[in-house]
Amino acid sequence: MLKTKRQWMIGVGFLICVGLYAILAFPNTHPPSRLLVIPNKCTRSQLKEKLKNEGYIKNGTTFLWATYLFRYHPENRPGQYRIMEHMDNWQMIRMLRGGMQHPVKLTFSTAANKASLIDQLVRSVGITKEPLWALLNDAEKLSAYGFTPENVLTMFIPDTYEIYWTITAEQLLSKIHLAYQRFWHATRLNKAKKIGLSAIEVSILASIVQAETNNLQEAAKIAGVYLNRLKRHMPLQSCPMLVYALKEKQCSIKRVLQQDTYMDSPYNSYRKKGLPPGPIGLPSVTMIDAVLNYIPHDYLFFSAKEDFSGLHYFARSHTEHLKNGYKYRKALDKLKIMR
Structure with a gap:
């Protein structure tokens, strides 16, 4: 038993x-x-x-x-x-x-606006859109970093970041700011100082240049045109800025018309002098460096070429600029691109 x-x-x-x-x-x-x-x-x-x-x-x-x-x-x-x-x-x-997580690789290269950037960020992490949107529009919290809801996009330097999936909106912004501080090292800050702009202003100008061209050699030249106009207290007269303002009002356009230049907006550079309060997109690192390393010249105008190559004519006088602009407008009319 x-x-x-x-x-x-x-x-x-x-x-x-x-x-x-x-x-x-x-x-x-x-x-x-x-x-x-x-x-x-x-x-x-x-x-x-x-x-x-x-x-x-x-x-x-x-x-x-x-x-x-x-x-x-x-x-x-x-x-x-x-x-x-x-x-x-x-x-x-x-x-x-034990919560032994594997880092997430968060990558972004460009964005049209804050909403577009947030869409990219939430794809890789556990944050939802709402807390990110609230944080990027919270003037008091952003002021601690030296930014405003209008220019906060310039804090986000396009790159690949290693983070944890469980990161919070506040932790993500803090990490982005640390990367921003590393990016704007003494060499870049000194270059910005020499052209009379802050780091934020350089990024704002870079976003405008980026909207004008994706040709890096021309980007440095276009940056020179805008800097010449800023030094002379001339309005920038940037079509991409008007396009941005119209899109923010839910207007879809393919061509800027004369009537658009009368709209009331801080991004209407035909009526407002100086740089806008924020970027019109997330500028790439190469575009930021194109502004910092702009090509000095005495051009005050540029106009897209009529062959739609993405390249531009550059002019010193308004009369010459009008002739160049007529070629492009004629090409648009021929294709019946009115709006």
Whole structure:
């Protein structure tokens, strides 16, 4: 009787060990290594279904049992994690429960406005649009960084940033500001000072130049035209600025008309002198450097060439500029591009 009981206990113990091995130590992930995003408020069952349905793990039941044994609650540790091939449930849950996240690579190169930038940011992280939008329009919080809701876009230097999926809107802005400070090192700041602009003003001007051309050699030349006009206290008379103002009013246009130059807007550079209160897009690093390394000359005007090559005529006199502008307007009329 005693021998039978002992054998029974050994058998039960053996089955328990086999069960625990199957639940905890048996390799349960498929190759290759993959990134997994655990969203906010994800439950154990939802995570198990996600892992099984998307081919991360072989056995969903053992994984779910392991979450109970280790008291793991995925809603407490959302984020992006790297699931290595041939991991067992114990290795996986130890990593997930410990919040050992794999960094997210957040990349952006350009944006038409704040809404466009926010759309790019939320694709890679767990932040929703609402807190980002509120933060980028909060004058008091932005003032601590030296920015306003109108010019905050200039803080975002296009690059690839390594962050965690669980980063908050405030933490992201702080990280972006640190990168901004590294970008605007002494050499760039000295160049900005020599042309009489602040770092923010350089980025605003770069956004206007970027809207005029994607040719880097011409960009430095166009920057020189705008700087010449600023020095002479002349209005910039930038069509892309008017286009930006009209688009902000939900107007879709392909051509600026004379009537548009009378609109009331701080971005109407036909009526307002100086730079606008903010950028008309997110300028690239190359465009910022094109302004800082502008080509000195005595041109005061430029006009797009009629062949639509994206290149421009440059002029010193208004009379010469009118002749160049007529060629482009005639080409637009020929194509019947009126608005």
